[in-house]
Amino acid sequence: MNVQRGVPVVDRAAVCDRTAQIRMQSDRARARAEQAQVDAESLTSRIRIAALDRPRDRARFAGVDFLDPYFLAATPPPALLQALLECITDATDVQVCDAQQVDAVHGGLRLVAHRGMSRPFLDYFAVVDGRGTACAQAARTGRPVSVGDVATSGLYSQDSRQVMLEAGSRAVRSVPLCTPGGPVMAMVSVHHRAPNGLRDVDTDLLGALARAAARALHWHH
Numbered sequence: 250m251n252v253q254r255g256v257p258v259v260d261r262a263a264v265c266d267r268t269a270q271i272r273m274q275s276d277r278a279r280a281r282a283e284q285a286q287v288d289a290e291s292l293t294s295r296i297r298i299a300a301l302d303r304p305r306d307r308a309r310f311a312g313v314d315f316l317d318p319y320f321l322a323a324t325p326p327p328a329l330l331q332a333l334l335e336c337i338t339d340a341t342d343v344q345v346c347d348a349q350q351v352d353a354v355h356g357g358l359r360l361v362a363h364r365g366m367s368r369p370f371l372d373y374f375a376v377v378d379g380r381g382t383a384c385a386q387a388a389r390t391g392r393p394v395s396v397g398d399v400a401t402s403g404l405y406s407q408d409s410r411q412v413m414l415e416a417g418s419r420a421v422r423s424v425p426l427c428t429p430g431g432p433v434m435a436m437v438s439v440h441h442r443a444p445n446g447l448r449d450v451d452t453d454l455l456g457a458l459a460r461a462a463a464r465a466l467h468w469h470h
Contacts, residue, residue, distance in 0.1 A: 298322045301464050306457040313340055315458055321465040329469075331362040333437060333462050338364050340458075341450055345418070345440040349377065349384060351433060358384055358436055366440075370416040373409070381406035384436045387423040391433055393456075395422045398444040420446045424455055426463040434466045 301318035314320055315336040324332055330348035337343050345365035349358035357378030360371060377385050383404055387394040396402045397420055399413045413421070418440040426435040437459055441447050 301468055303461070306461070310454055310457060316461050321461060322468065324465070326466055326469050329462060329465055330435060333458060334362055334364045336458060337439060337455070340454060343439045343450060347438050349436040351435060352376070358388055367416045370412060373412040381409045383421050384423040384438050387425045388433050388436060391425055391427055393422060393424045395447065396420060417442045419444045422447050422450070422455070424459045426459050426466060428463050428467050431467065434463060
């Protein structure tokens with residue numbers, strides 16, 4: 250600042266430079282704060298996604314994309330069960346399967362996805378409540394239920410047995426989707442046309458897929 254005849258003279262160029270420096274410092278501080286927030290959110294996301302990962306299962310069933318934690322995190326629940334069924338039919342000899350979700354409002358199991366099921370089957374089993382099926386038994390116990398021959402199994406009611414047999418389902422395995430100690434959230438069932446036709450299906454892979462789906466449903470909830 251200069252002084253002319255006792256009156257201070259403002260150096261406008263110096264003021265502009267100083268203002269620019271302050272603005273630049275402020276912009277840098279804001280950018281650092283925003284980046285810190287992005288980094289924190291990214292770290293939080295990675296930690297959350299890590300909860301979906303089971304490295305041992307991924308190593309054992311290498312190439313099964315459904316077990317990828319980032320896939321599970323990116324796939325919303327409505328599409329997740331359909332993707333589960335597609336994975337089952339791609340990775341095993343199973344060609345017919347269905348998925349149900351627990352109806353939180355009305356109770357029971359509501360059929361939400363399927364592969365290869367007939368229209369009468371879909372209509373009859375649109376909602377399963379109570380007893381008379383393998384999936385109902387699995388929902389009550391929270392444990393997988395296998396039926397070697399629907400024609401002779403005591404689990405089925407007369408009506409449900411008839412619909413199953415007319416749909417060509419002689420063998421079935423129902424696996425509940427639930428986290429350890431948690432409630433059943435959904436159900437996946439695989440079917441075969443021959444009695445005891447599921448004996449050669451990899452139940453370990455089915456279990457790993459069901460556990461992954463259960464973790465994802467809980468994660469998204």
